[in-house]
Amino acid sequence: MTLVGIHGGLSVDHLVTEPAGARFSCPGGPALFAALGARLVSGTDVRVSCPLPGDAPEFARIFDDLGVDRRYCHPVPTVPRLWILNSARGRRIVTQDTTARTELEGPDPVGPGSHDSLPAPAAGFQDGLDGLVASSPAERPEADPKTRVGLDPHQALVAEQGLEHLRRVVSATTVLLPSRIQLSLLDSDPRRAARSLAAGLGLPVVARLDAEGSYVVTADGNWSVRDxxxxxxxxxxxxxxxxxxxxAALAAGADPVEAALYGTSIARTALADWGHEALAAAAPIACPFPGITTRKEH
Structure with missing residues (x-):
């Protein structure tokens, strides 16, 4: 078994998707989704460090039902409540609590609460980890030098400081896991941004490009992974x-391209239902799903 730690936040989400409809008060947040994704790679145990809200006991039940170790979570009264709005014209995340004088949200290109940082994990969280998902870290994650760290960048700090912020938070075992939005803060072409990150930091990049799949950049070349x-x-x-x-796949010894195949497989699972529901119902997989293609680019 490999042991993967997840350090991230939780939220309670109202999901609105045009024209499909809406679901309200859904458990969400990077810590929940990353934990459920990691557990679906066969042979992975998952440990999570996140705020655990007293007013939403369903999070603890989900972790317990699926065997996710939550001993390193810290209790809080509540977590952010968000509207997540999806349409053909784009995606918007809006906090349910507003201090605005009108009902109209002001410009916020990186999302509400994006400057907030999670407290450091409790003592012992990093012990024995083979892999670590660090969601929006403001500082370099503490980890054993042998732990493979997947870093999902902090959008606000990338927007403000660019590559300088990323230089401060990466280490020799980091694999960068930027989204399309995060890459667009650096360059209008997300693939060019991913190549620049890999070259500038000397680290592998597994970029998540939504419907266009994953784009993997390593010292050995560039690959498009599509589903x-x-x-x-x-x-x-x-x-x-x-x-x-x-x-989880990297921690088990996969190379970045093979790991992207696992990531794309689990993304397919997540997309098949609302919120966390398909992920919670799925069984772990021992190999990537068929139908996912890999193409090396020149």
């Missing part, structure tokens, strides 16, 4: 679940 067999019901959490699966 044309996915059925999309609702998209929330697919990227975080993919990140968890990528790190």
């Amino acid at each position: 044309r067999a996915a059925t999309v019901v609702e998209t929330t959490g697919a990227g975080d679940a993919s990140a968890g699966a990528v790190v």
Whole structure:
């Protein structure tokens, strides 16, 4: 067995997808989706460090039912409540609590609460980890030098500081897991941004490009990983679940391209239902799903 730690946040989400409809008060957040994604790579045990809200006991039940170790979570009264709005014109995340003088949200390109940082994990969280998913870290994650760290960048700090922020938070065992939105903060072409990150930091990049799949950049070349067999019901959490699966596969010894195949497989699972539901119902997989293609680019 490999042991993967997840350090991230939780949220309670109202999901609105045009024209499919809406679901309200859904458990969500990077920590939940990454943990459920990591556990779906066969042979993976998962440990999570996140705020655990007293007013939403369903999070603890989900972790307990699926065998996710939550001993390193810290109790809090509540977690952010979010509207997650999806349409053909784009995606928007809006906090349910607003201090605005009108009902209209002001410009917020990186999302509400994006400057907030999680407290460091409790003592002992890093012990024995083979892999670690670090969601939006403001500082370099503490980890054993042998632990493979998958870093999902902090959008606000990337927007403000660019590559300088990333230089401060990466280490020799980091694999960068940027989303399309995060890459767009650096360059209008997400693939060019991924190549620049890999070259500038000397680290592998597994970029998550939504419907265009994954784009993997390593010292050995660049690969596009596509899944044309996915059925999309609702998209929330697919990227975080993919990140968890990528790190679980890397921790088990996969190379970045093979890890991206696992991540793309678990993204297919996440997309098949609303919120965390398909991930919670799925069984772990021992190999990537068929129908996912890999193409090396020149």
